[in-house]
Amino acid sequence: MTCSAADAEKLARARRQVFLALFIALAVSLHILESLLPSPIPWLRLGLANIMTLSALYLYDGRAAWTVSLARVGIGALLLGRLFSPGFWLALTGTIIATSVMIIVHRICGRHLSPVGVSAAGAAGHALGQVLAARLLIIQHEAIWQIAPLFLFFTVFSGVLTGWLATVLLQRLGQHPAFQTAGVVFDGQAGKD
Amino acid sequence: MPWNRPLIIGIILLLLTLGWLRTNSGETEQVRRSQLMMGTIVEIVATGQDPDQLEAAIDEAFAEMARLDRLLSRHYQDSDVSRLSQSRKGGKVAPETAEVIALGLDVARHSKGAFDMTLGRLKALWDISQENPVIPKQEAIAEAMEGIGPRALSLEGLNLFKQSPQLMVDLGGIAKGYIVDRAIIVLKKHGINNGAVNAGGDMYLLGQHPEHPWRIGIQHPREQDGILATVQVRDKAVVTSGDYERFFEQDGHRYHHIFDPETGSSARGCQSATVITKSVALGDALATALFVLGPQKGLELLAEYPGSEGLIVAADGTLHPSTGWASYADSP
Amino acid sequence: MKTPWQVMTKGDWLIVLMLLGIAVAGIAWLAAAPKGTRVVVTSGNQTCFVAELDQSHSVDLDGPLGKTHLVIDETGAHVTSSPCPRKVCISMGPAKHSGDLLACVPNRIMVRIESPADENAPYDLLSR
Numbered sequence: 001m002t003c004s005a006a007d008a009e010k011l012a013r014a015r016r017q018v019f020l021a022l023f024i025a026l027a028v029s030l031h032i033l034e035s036l037l038p039s040p041i042p043w044l045r046l047g048l049a050n051i052m053t054l055s056a057l058y059l060y061d062g063r064a065a066w067t068v069s070l071a072r073v074g075i076g077a078l079l080l081g082r083l084f085s086p087g088f089w090l091a092l093t094g095t096i097i098a099t100s101v102m103i104i105v106h107r108i109c110g111r112h113l114s115p116v117g118v119s120a121a122g123a124a125g126h127a128l129g130q131v132l133a134a135r136l137l138i139i140q141h142e143a144i145w146q147i148a149p150l151f152l153f154f155t156v157f158s159g160v161l162t163g164w165l166a167t168v169l170l171q172r173l174g175q176h177p178a179f180q181t182a183g184v185v186f187d188g189q190a191g192k193d
Numbered sequence: 194m195p196w197n198r199p200l201i202i203g204i205i206l207l208l209l210t211l212g213w214l215r216t217n218s219g220e221t222e223q224v225r226r227s228q229l230m231m232g233t234i235v236e237i238v239a240t241g242q243d244p245d246q247l248e249a250a251i252d253e254a255f256a257e258m259a260r261l262d263r264l265l266s267r268h269y270q271d272s273d274v275s276r277l278s279q280s281r282k283g284g285k286v287a288p289e290t291a292e293v294i295a296l297g298l299d300v301a302r303h304s305k306g307a308f309d310m311t312l313g314r315l316k317a318l319w320d321i322s323q324e325n326p327v328i329p330k331q332e333a334i335a336e337a338m339e340g341i342g343p344r345a346l347s348l349e350g351l352n353l354f355k356q357s358p359q360l361m362v363d364l365g366g367i368a369k370g371y372i373v374d375r376a377i378i379v380l381k382k383h384g385i386n387n388g389a390v391n392a393g394g395d396m397y398l399l400g401q402h403p404e405h406p407w408r409i410g411i412q413h414p415r416e417q418d419g420i421l422a423t424v425q426v427r428d429k430a431v432v433t434s435g436d437y438e439r440f441f442e443q444d445g446h447r448y449h450h451i452f453d454p455e456t457g458s459s460a461r462g463c464q465s466a467t468v469i470t471k472s473v474a475l476g477d478a479l480a481t482a483l484f485v486l487g488p489q490k491g492l493e494l495l496a497e498y499p500g501s502e503g504l505i506v507a508a509d510g511t512l513h514p515s516t517g518w519a520s521y522a523d524s525p
Numbered sequence: 526m527k528t529p530w531q532v533m534t535k536g537d538w539l540i541v542l543m544l545l546g547i548a549v550a551g552i553a554w555l556a557a558a559p560k561g562t563r564v565v566v567t568s569g570n571q572t573c574f575v576a577e578l579d580q581s582h583s584v585d586l587d588g589p590l591g592k593t594h595l596v597i598d599e600t601g602a603h604v605t606s607s608p609c610p611r612k613v614c615i616s617m618g619p620a621k622h623s624g625d626l627l628a629c630v631p632n633r634i635m636v637r638i639e640s641p642a643d644e645n646a647p648y649d650l651l652s653r
Contacts, residue, residue, distance in 0.1 A: 114532050114534050116533045116541075117538075120541045120544060149548045149554075152548040156544045227635060227637065229635060233628075391650050409648055409652050410650070411652050412653035423647055431652045
């Protein structure tokens, strides 16, 4: 059942590395799957890969969330052939701001929120990041901000969706021995920190 | 799994929205694109159901225009026009070039030389569009005009003959119009029946604007923001030649890009001439001819082309419409 | 499996409604603001500059030959300097009516005036 390798700390670290690698792989797969779906506005996607970022945040910590999200953006772009394309910079900026927001929100009011709220905040940050990058790189004028409210509107819904899916995933994972220490159980009340 | 009502309502709303979006795509779309070519801004407007089809049609129209520009413009070394100018007797030309020249020769003869395609040397001499244009000396002008005239070129099949070796062919007064006509043919080929191709003011209107017939304003030759008249047209070409587009002024005289083959200098009879007719090539040539001929002779020439109407603004600013012009005009 | 609203806490609702509120307010504010005539500049096929015609601007537009300088003031949008040889773009004069176009062909800069109230214009295209 447990391996005989050294002590619990080394075991935990090994487990963390393996699972984060799996999360990254899942996130990339979700990202690629999503990119195959049609979308009325380019770069407006559900952001399903964020489920894995959220899971990393809740099961481990902020650093894990950074690992999963940044790796997903990089590897995803590499595999789709979009590395360093304008779309890549939009995604990167969005992800950086989204992940920052999620970690901060989780740290400050994680007690009062479920992943849904954290995800919604992150989604808003992602939208903001994308519009900011577009303003700096593509259309050098204030007119680009005009799509920001509409963008924000839609990303809130996708944020709720991915947050909910992350909750479902976390509840299942939380029941597995490998993640017992994380203590993630959500039932409409405060999630544990 | 408790699939409760809000979720189901949400899904139904989403499906309804998607359905509504799909049915709305049956509305007509209008695509408008501009490109810099032929030394001016060319704008193509196309109305239809399928934006992808419209975009593809416009792409092909622009490509065709660029191809023909390379063939007919004297600014390209390898164009038919440049080749002919450099050759001693003339030579074989592409079918499109022959088509333009045939039409031009018809107008040249009807207008008794007022429209002339052999003014290449004269135009190069004056070079209106450079930064500091200079009025050429009389001797230089006389030399540049040697051998010009409607009889100077003759066309047999695809072979063009020049009467004098130093003649330089210039299709500037008709090529742009022809190229617009060809763009319209491309649009029609793609099944587009409503749209417009506008090359810096020389245009063809196909069908109508989505909400009303095409309304075309005619630029006032002396008031920059002013409109001389508005016409309503359908499936017609509208071409205006004016002395206000490319010019310089010296000693109280305006020197512009429309030359009078009799004087070797800018034509003085008119401020502008507008023609509404069935093809832009014909309109282009006629507008140039009208400008050179002046109001009286110009309207007489126009009468020889039934189905073509025009409005001439004389040098003193008076308006001279052709007999049928009023049928197009909203407000004269 | 619990539905989203069974999972969401009060805090979640607070965040979601607050964000939606900001978005809706933004949309309403933008829709209500009267849309003025705009100056749209394209270089090649890319839109590189957009501005309202009724605000003064002075901007450098980049092209393959260098910088074409565009000024927007009471007379409209006009080019004041450009690296092209013939300066045709400068002599085109100010553009201020919907549909007006200016261009520096050698530097591949095109300026067009766009107005949402196009139905009020007396004509669709100008023959000149």
